[in-house]
Amino acid sequence: MRKILLVALVFSSQIWAQNNVAACKIISKINALIQKEHVQPKPVDDSLSVFVFDNLINDLDPARNLFFKSEYDSLAKNYRLKIDDLLQNEDCQFISTIENIYKKGLLRNKILLEKLATDSIDFSFRDTIRMYKKAFPVYMTESNFEKIWRKKIRFDVLTEVAGSSKNLDSIQTHFKSLSDYYKEIGIQNEMCKINNQLKRKSTIAEKVYSFFCTYFDPHTNYFSVDSKSNFVSSLSKERLSLGFLVTLNEKNQIIIDEIDPNGPAFKNGKLKKGDQILSIANEKETLKVTCASLEEIGELIISDANKIITLGIKRKGEKSFSVTLEKEVIKDEQNTVFSYVVEDKNKIGYIKIPSFYSNFESNDKTGCADDVGTEIVKLQNDNIDGLVIDLMDNGGGSMEEAIKLAGLFVHHGPISIVVDNTKKQQVIQDPYRGYLYKGPVIILVNGNSASASEFFAAILQDYNRAMVIGSSTLGKATMQTILPLESAEENFVKVTINKFYRITGKSHQSIGVIPDVQVPIIYESIVQKEKDYPTAFKNDVLPTSITFKPYVKNKLINQLAKNSQKRVFSSSYFKNIIGMNKKIDELVKNPKTIIPMQIDTVFEEQKAVTSLWESISSFKDESINLNVKNSSFNESLLGVYPSERTIKEAQIKALKNNHYLNEAIKIINDYFVLK
Known part of the structure; x- marks a missing residue:
């Protein structure tokens, strides 16, 4: 038996050694690629080591109920400031060491949960639980291990029981049966999660690759061949x-x-x-x-x-x-451009661009810009007087498509400045001479409008070719490409190769594109922005002598913005959004740090949260009943493709009560009065 065990241990250690060598080779290739191609590479030093180690621990043990403090302290002492040295010496033993301790913690938790499943939980004694907004220190010890898990299970059960009914008296009457049921379900789910983690193929090495990459900036990342395929697919219609x-x-x-x-x-x-x-x-x-x-x-x-x-x-x-x-x-209807006509004082076209998609892996180069062009032609056949382009929640995509799209609205001239790791400035010119559309344009944006969306909006804003309304965008002014570590490789890196600047020399990196008219948007203050990432590039300005001529005088833009802002401030709808956001901020940004673990207290906490979400849901239904309809051409297409009518009807229903579209229409109406 001992001989068999010894052979198994030797064989296992050989596998670990092989895996560690392979991991080090991949990290070495990743670093070589980043140092060569990245727009602003950093040295591999203690800062990288701390970043990788801290992010790995936070990812593996976010609730601080897996690692003992003694285990964490040992890992921190050996690796927190030394991963950079180990990588340079091609020593990746730390990956298997962390994985062993991680699996040890999972098995330890599994054994305890099996015990807790047969034990009763005392809900009568007074206790509290502390909530943290961010990662907190590893503090669990062998002596408080069971207490921490009992407290977690108790709070989880109380939360489920409190959410099972809106009647506290009913909950208290049936508390014993409810708590027994949710305790059993909760422990089963925790056990299931642990078993899934134990069965899954090791991902710790891939987590190290990923955190190594994001140390250089938030958008540089490691891709396996499958994740690369999924990413490219997500940018296609x-x-x-x-x-x-x-x-x-x-x-x-x-x-x-x-x-x-x-x-x-x-x-x-x-x-x-x-x-x-x-x-x-x-x-x-x-x-x-x-x-x-x-x-x-x-x-x-x-x-x-x-x-x-x-x-x-x-x-x-x-x-x-x-x-x-x-x-x-x-x-993919959720990732495809669509358009409608809104009948008001003037006839307004509306185009929604969900993303800047492109057929990356096809000889067919048609993409978002061509599709927008097609929709513009359809709308112009209906003699629209103005155009609203909706980029809300558009996370970006192909920069080539954004450049082509800008060319449909700008006659000719420079549209952006791009800088690579040589620091050389390259001026991007409008790829087309002439316009596809000359009329007034309003662009809708929010905090989720990112990258290519921001690039396009900034160009039209600088030329006074469009007014931008909404809330400040994400703040990403960088461009990435996916590169293999080697030819015929199954490992890739999405690496940041360029920073881009506006033709004024300014950048929206980290600060976002600031709208001409700031309009309150629900949840806007809790949306994670570029500036919230610790490794994001800072905002900077390029010296430039580029000259360009805006299409509309600033005086007119300023007056339209002033009139619009006055309407927004007086709108009951937008006032309500401001009030909702204050409540959301109080809930999310300033949660109660210590909560008493009694059913009545947890019930009141749940009730307050439920009440807030219910008020938000009902608030969204406020009706303004805009006159939205298909363009004549698209209406005729429904005769050929009747299956699409259900989708079109749902989109029209949502747009009828879109207050941002409504304000955009009022700005265009105002434009014709002032002009």
Whole structure:
């Protein structure tokens, strides 16, 4: 027996050694690529070591209930300031060491949870739990290990029980049965998560690759061949898809929200809107939704490598059943340009650009810019007087598409300045002479408008070719490309190769594109911006002698902005948003740090949160009933493609009550009066 065990240990150590050598080679290649291609490379030093170590610990143990303080202290002493030296000496033993301690912690937690499953929890004694907004020190010891987990389980049970009914008296009457039920479910879910982590192929090396990359800036990152394929697919309007969209309900259950009539889910015929997804499986593994992270679920569903997916489904009033679907390449309606006409004092065109998509891996170079051009032609056939371009929640995409799109609105001239790691300035010129559209333009943006969206909006704003309204954008003024570590490699790095500047020499990096008219947007103060990332580039300015001529006088722009801001300030709708945001800020930014663990206290906390979300949901339904309709050409197309009418009707319904579109229309109406 000892001989067998010895052989197993030697064999295991050989595998670890091989894995460590392979990991070091990959990191070495990543560093070589970054140092060569990155717009602003940094040295590999103690700062990198601290960044990688701290982020790895926070990722592996965010709740501080996995590592003992003694284990953390030992790891910190050996590695926190030394990972850079170890990498340069091609010694990646620290990866397997951390992984061993991580798995030891998982097994330790599993054994304790098995014990807690048979123990009773005393809910009668007075206790409190402390909440933290950010990562906090590792503090768990062998002596307080069980106490910490008991407190966690107790609070989780109280939270579930408090959310089970709106009647506190009813909860207190049935507390024993409710708490027993939610304790059993909660521990099962925790055990399931641990078992998933123990079964999953090691990802710690990939986490190290990723944190090594993001040390240089937030957008430089490591891609495996599969994640690279998924990323590229996400920037296309056609992708492998199961043909449905999901949402989370109030219980954090995954519910089928929409079914694409052109997709495999609709053709299969077994799924319905409102079905709950219980499990997701490919040919190798099955994930139970209740005990898997949203990231794991998303990875399994989205990955192009998983073409056949089996779903476990629960439907009210029926037995659970399974559905197997094979993905098909279909048009992604959520990632495709669309347009409508709004009849008001003037006839206004509206174009929504969800992302700057492009067919990256196809000889067909058509993309977002061509699709916008097509929609503009359709709208002009209906004799529109102005145009609203909606870039809200547009996270960017292809910079080439953004350049082409700007060229449709600018006659000719410089549109941006790009700088690479040689510090040489390259002026990007409008790729086309002439306009496709000459009329007034309003651009809608918010804190999720990023990268290519900001690039495009900034160009039209600098030329006074469009007014920008909404809230400040994300603040990303960098450009990335995906490069293989070697030819025929299965490892890639998305590396930041350029910084771009406005033709004024200014940059929106870190500060975002500042709208001409600031309009309150729900949740705007809690949206994570570029400046919130610790490794983001700072804002700077380039000296430049570029000359250009704005299309509209600043005096007119300023007067339109002044009139609009006055309307916004007096609007009851936008005043309510300001009030909602204050409440959200109080809840998110200033949470109670210490909460008494009694059912009445937790119930009141839940009630306050539920009340806030309910008021937000009902508030969104405020009606203004804009007269939105299809363009004549698109209406005729519905005769050929009737299956798209349902999607169009849902989009029109949402736009009828869009207050940002409403304000944009008023600005265009104002423009014709002032002009």
